[in-house]
Amino acid sequence: GESSPSSAPGGAAAGDANAKVGVDFPRADSDFWNSYIKYVPQFGKELGVNMMAPTNSQNKVENLVANVQSLTGQGAKAIVMAPQDTGAIATTLQRLEQQKIPVVTVDTRPDQGKVYMVVRADNKAYGEKACKFLGDKLGGKGKVVEFQGALSSVNGRDRSEAFAACMKKDYPGITVFEEPTDWEGSKASSALQTRLNQHPDIKGIYMQAGGVFLAPTLQVLRSTNHLLPATDPNHIFIVSNDGIPQEFESIRKGEIDATVSQPADLYAKWALFYAKAALEGKSFKPGPTDHDSTIVDVGNGNLEDQLPAPLVTKDNVDDKALWGNQIGK
């Protein structure tokens, strides 16, 4: 079911719902994106989208730009992409706009350029949710370690900034140690080890990507005897991000306390949905949708469907609706 559709001229291929849709994946080497990669063809079939063979930009904007050029060269009439570096696609978006090829971006919102729809959950909200969770658990005081993603990635930056702002405003009594990790587990592991030496009374950890930081963090805590049940006064509260099955497993075991589930399934589903809608010439307006989300106008005339990204704790970890509970079983 779609939200407030109306028929308006969308693009060159308006009306041809069967035109080709080109999809580019951002990377093949992360747990979260691998789930997304699995969901895309599945929903493509379900939604009857005429998908071309997807490309993969292997973590590099240069590749993304080249891939989009190649997809349109081969006849793509709509593009779904997930630019991890939104800076470097401004020209590409401009060119696609000239060619009247609608674009749906997933996970990130381009700061400049026209897109048909942005499908993402609010990364600032992730940071805030994590902050609130830790702030409440710690009662507004104590020391917290944060594994920052790469500061050169929008998502990493959004999460970091929101976490910092919320901590400063709502929990001034909490000291935050920001560890730059470039999304590398090894760096997180070393930083945590060092920090625990320096401050044995660390009380909380926020890791911005469970896929990379979960195992190294648990391994350090295990080896330093910090892996204690939630009832123990020295328990370190851990909130993660992503919502992969392993995080859920750890929540069940009580090793970590929460994670923000970034909806890989909904990303795939709604990205393809909007790509098809664009080909059909539909258009959308800001406001709540029929799938628990809200479309907001994010400026430049761009719309963003902000999908729900629930905080998962021991209480709701077995919820079948969570994507992390649907795969890898």
Added chain:
Amino acid sequence: MNEAAAGGTLAAAARNITKRYGKTVALNDVGIEIRDGESHALVGRNGAGKSTLVSILTGLQAPDSGEVAFFGRPAPALSDREGWRRNVACVYQRSTIMPALSVAENLFINRQGKTVISWPKMRRQSAELLEPFGVDVDVTKPASELTVEQRQLVEIARALSVGAKFIILDEPTAQLDGPAIERLFERLRALQDTGITFMFISHHLEEIYEVCQTVTVFRDARHILTAPVNELGRAELVDAMTGEPGGLSVPSAADRPNVGQKATVALTLRDLSGDSFTGVSLEARKGEVIGLAGSASSGKHQVAETIYGLRKPTSGVIEVDGRKVKPGSVVDALRHGIGCVPRDRHHQGLVLGLSIAENAALTVMGKLGPAGLVPPRQLASVGGSAIASYDIVASGAEQPVSDLSGGNQQKVVMARALAGDPKVLVLINPTAGVDVKSKESLLGVVDRVARTGAAVIVVSDELDDLKVCDRVVVMFHGEVAHEFGRDWTESALVAAIEGVAE
């Protein structure tokens, strides 16, 4: 001695060897038989194929066809390095010194010890090995700190000490001075007495008469003759090498008109001091050839290198045509018209990867065309005329100098020094490794440039090199000790070099 060995087994034999490098035929169906216990000389002009045969006899390269045998048994497979090492030891023409390793380790490379290496023991043994050669260095120093001569002696000491019964020496004396050669020959004779077999390559033919019993001549990649040395006169030997009758005539200063005191001074050294020399003053007039002689430690090389700007003097003045040359600057030396053949062709003389033409033109690149343009035609003509004027055996001016034989490389360095028509020419061991015939023509070139008014400084211990000199200045312990006119005698010169004159 020769007769005694005649019936004996062959220490080494190579038969029907052919070796090509691209289109160049380096060896054309040649053979050599070296009897057990003899010392066998191999001679031939530069590029005749001598060193190529050495690399085949030591298993560094496989011949295109033909076979090698040691003591009647076929040579081991190329990959069996240990097998080759048991059969033959060698001093190669090209340096095999590893500059970063200590002198001691260079001497004992790959035989440092069967189990755990004892460095103190190796140091002791190294010092003992070098003793007879008069190399007096700290054996723990990296070999890069040695002089060319010391490096050569280290290579010789290594080859002689590995215990092989057959030893090849490819131009071991080209970089050595008189006393060092004498000490080498003493060692050789001692080893000959214990039955060691040698193959000896040299362009100093008198050395062959001094230490060898048999001689083989190669010419243009072919075997020409093999004969007992005492049955072959020098003239015949040279004829066999050059393939044409008629002796050699090294130019002599006496054939040139006297320069006289009135000729203008081209080069002036005033109270020049630097590393290993002090207070050297010298005037070279236009058209004058001055020899600079002295032992290895006399400082003669350093003076020459200082003139060309390769070293910076600590005090004193160098002038060309009365104008001061900036100390320690090759660029300025070239600008003042100084040209130079440096001491070690591989260190400062050549860029091995570049062509003959490019090496020959390296000092005059800026003069071949406007704004630094190097027109290929001009470049090729510099290369072509170098090949023609200096007797270089090569497939063309485009050939990289790395492919040339040792002597031919030396000629390229000479070409480079002369490319800019220098007013002052500084030549350090200019004929090292150059064959007798080519030496004649190189010295002819020296004679010719002197006649056109250049001042030439020749740093050398070779009598032939000094014969072209109007004056010979002898240095001792860093100071000018003696000066001879054209009428110097060998004994007086030697005495002066040794510091025992008057």
Added chain:
Amino acid sequence: MTKTLSPDAATATAPASGRRTPIRLARFRDLALVPAIIVLMVIGALISPTFLTVGNLTDVLQQQSALALLVLAEAMILITGKFDLSLESTIGFAPVLAIALVVPATDQAHGLGTEWPQWMAIPLCLAIGAAIGALNGLLILKFQLSAFIVTLGMLITVRGLHVGVSGGSSLFQLPQSFMYLGFEKWFGLAASVWIALIAFVIGIVVLSYFRQGRSLYAIGGNVDAARAAGIRTNAVVWTVLILGGVLAALAGILETGRLGAIGANMGEGMIFTVFAAAVIGGISLNGGKGTLFGALCGVLMLGLIQNLLTLMSVDGHWFGAINGVIILIALVLSRLTTGKAQE
């Protein structure tokens, strides 16, 4: 034909050491990649009808133009026997700093508050590239530090400065003049392609036919011999390092125009590709060897491989493996067709 023996002796020397038409080994090495490129083209044409279209091939050229400039810079530096890893951060930092100096200090624009006139952005950018090259030269030549490690330190430092100055964000508010070169077309071909082409032509001409260019080979081949031949080796190396920085900055301008903004990790990981192109193209890491034409072939070959993989829509999970195997096969192919050992 060249005569090799002194005239008088010439008759006596049979052509044993055959002195025939000069074989141009250098030329051969130049063309080493051509067979591999042709094979790629044929395979490409068979696999995808898009591949051999003008549109696709010009797109490949445009995509490779910034890389080509970096390879040009690196090739010259390698020929002189040095290294420069920091090019990969200069390509991002030079534009970022130049722009920060001209734009306002708002949150979005990330200016430094200087707000110099906008036309200065391009000259500033090139000057920053030059300054980084000069600093590398200072450390390598005056302090005699290893070029590898100096430029690796510089890579880390400059990348860090990039993140610091830009606050990790992408810069979007760029002067239009700054985008022109990377975006515009001249005579139907992207301006950046022309620029890279012209730079290569100049480079090839200078390195082949000018004293200044030839001296790079002499220095890389044997620095002592070059010095003894009157070449100001330090000055030349320094110039080449500075030029390398300038070319990287120019590449940054082209890339900025092409992408429309400067990401905080622009250029990241690029240096590997730069070295790969140069070395595949026949440039020796030991200095003194290789030609710019060869390096250009290396760039083209890598670009075509990438393009082909994209057109084939290779599964992202096996992309890397296939890419790597193709590179290795191309290497072996060019080795077997030219018979020259690589260094």
Added chain:
Amino acid sequence: MTKTLSPDAATATAPASGRRTPIRLARFRDLALVPAIIVLMVIGALISPTFLTVGNLTDVLQQQSALALLVLAEAMILITGKFDLSLESTIGFAPVLAIALVVPATDQAHGLGTEWPQWMAIPLCLAIGAAIGALNGLLILKFQLSAFIVTLGMLITVRGLHVGVSGGSSLFQLPQSFMYLGFEKWFGLAASVWIALIAFVIGIVVLSYFRQGRSLYAIGGNVDAARAAGIRTNAVVWTVLILGGVLAALAGILETGRLGAIGANMGEGMIFTVFAAAVIGGISLNGGKGTLFGALCGVLMLGLIQNLLTLMSVDGHWFGAINGVIILIALVLSRLTTGKAQE
């Protein structure tokens, strides 16, 4: 005919320069980093009371142990005059493939279906490392391709295989035995530290006191001369490359134990740090120079710098810049204190 001046009085040459106390230059070069390390220690102690604690320092050692093994491997390869970039993907791929061969083929475990016995994982992992090294050797020695470009191609290929085999996911389900070495403590110190230490001690002893080890220096110094001296150069180089692969695989085992899982980009970018440590530690990229002790100092120095930056809680935006500047300063410092030019 030619005559050289041969004085009759050969004995007259008195020993000019007396043989003094042997100055061990090799030793000096070894210690080049010690002053820089001491300065770092002092600064560290002043900045943070935690820094000089046993706990912190042993943690640094543990964090560096996998890197140390890679540096050991690379140092030996560099000393023989070769290159191996592919170590950085071997460290991830060898464990991944080994594990895929023993675990079940479920969606989570990513097995290949072979399900060999679990104890085989470690030997398999080491064998895979050896195989990669052997393949590098084949291409470099038999096909005479450039080591740089071969191992770069191999890096890309092997990383691609890693992503392909693991499906791009992190592997969490690992046999307990596989984690043991990277996680356990022996006598109060991480097992991985002991392993790295022992490997280095063996390496140092072999490269200092055994003919086989010294032959690496000979080969790197002058490969033709080494062959002439009877060293089977190809066999030695091949052995070293294989050993390098094995050490990288061992490093992979340690890192897996430390991190508790194998990410699809484990090791990515690590090769830069490996080269940095080796070269800072005095290993020459031209071969034939440097000591393993020096390389070890390089590893320690980089580890201490990282640790210090963490303890100082440097702002993430400026982390890279400060890191780079400290490395450059340390370089200059070690240059000035030892007076040795670097290569």
